[in-house]
Amino acid sequence: MAWSEKKVPRQTVKRLPDYLTYLKGKADEGVINISAPVVAKGLNLNEVQVRKDLASVSQNGGKPKTGYMLNGLIMDIEKYLGYDNVKDAIVVGVGHLGSALMSFKGFQNHGLNIIAGFDTDNDLIGTEVNGKKIFSNDFMIELCKKLNIHIGIITVPNEYAQEVCDIMVKAGILAVWNFAQVHLKVPGNITVQNENLAASLAILSKSVKIDNIY
Amino acid sequence: MAWSEKKVPRQTVKRLPDYLTYLKGKADEGVINISAPVVAKGLNLNEVQVRKDLASVSQNGGKPKTGYMLNGLIMDIEKYLGYDNVKDAIVVGVGHLGSALMSFKGFQNHGLNIIAGFDTDNDLIGTEVNGKKIFSNDFMIELCKKLNIHIGIITVPNEYAQEVCDIMVKAGILAVWNFAQVHLKVPGNITVQNENLAASLAILSKSVKIDNIY
């Protein structure tokens, strides 16, 4: 095998974008080499954890005493996360949240390019958000197949989420980023990433309660 | 001790909103009793996990053969999560995401009431979003103290997040919901809940890559 990717734990994948942000900041400061202990301190993480995380994606590894070559490490992480290979995506449901996502500049740097929005509202269809056209849902399958789009973002009200998801599957979407409060049923080959704001809110709200009582 | 709350694991807290949504749906269908195995099947979870989760927040427990009283269970979860006791919050940074959050109807049912927005943009100050006034950041400390607000939501660009957070701390905020890609430094008694979209995106993007190659 020419190049075998090590098995990278899910939790590590989640931390990689943070490393990337931190490391890029350091690169801007002109730093050349960086060690796991320094990164750990900067991000408030355990040193061994950082060492393992970086080792799991770094192609050349680090050198004792000096650490990693900063630029190489940044490239390795970007490559691992696929940021070098920006993927097209669509947003379905152009309400407040949907148009916020369509307007967000940061996604390009994270390998995601939202190219269009979809909605059922005739007042929205034909308009643009952040220079991106809004189409009727009826056009979803045709457009996704033509442009080979495999990422779908769901920002419709909960009650329409499953129905939209079903259309996405028919359109050839492989990964669904779901902002609705619904457990989507999908075929086995499709990935669903739920953005569970209610779960975050539960923890947040809980922490205030505890802090207030004790 | 009159009423001692069992220790509830963090992961359980995260699932509670899902249970609540599911159970309320069942209540609307007129169901009276519900068992852990049924909930597990409905939400695609492990049966034992559901039983433990429910046991950890239910005051009266369930009965073998019949399960839990649906209404009692719903009330127990709502009470545990503090949904019966809606807390006021502010949003700082009224861009696309900030105004999306201010416009979102669902938060009220999750114990959160956003009462105002803050921004530094003079064009925004004095206007309203979803009937909620936008104030200058300069007014944050005064308003939070006067109205006893302890939850702050940060939706400003990354480079301003720490500075906004510092003001929140001075204003008496105890829990920060942070949508910026920044590790906020806060005193020990303050909770920060990071909404890490980049982390979700990393996992999502990874899944597409894998699905495409193999």
Add this chain to the structure above:
DNA sequence: TAGATTGTTAATCGATTAACAATC
């Protein structure tokens, strides 16, 4: 009673942290 479901104790799993030998 028989059977489904509860609550709990034990086993497994994955991730984090600690310990340590190898090395620049």
Add this chain to the structure above:
DNA sequence: TAGATTGTTAATCGATTAACAATC
């Protein structure tokens, strides 16, 4: 060489899942 840092193996921790006795 001495010391910092790497990569890896072992120990710990928390959460999930399995096993099982109690009970309606």
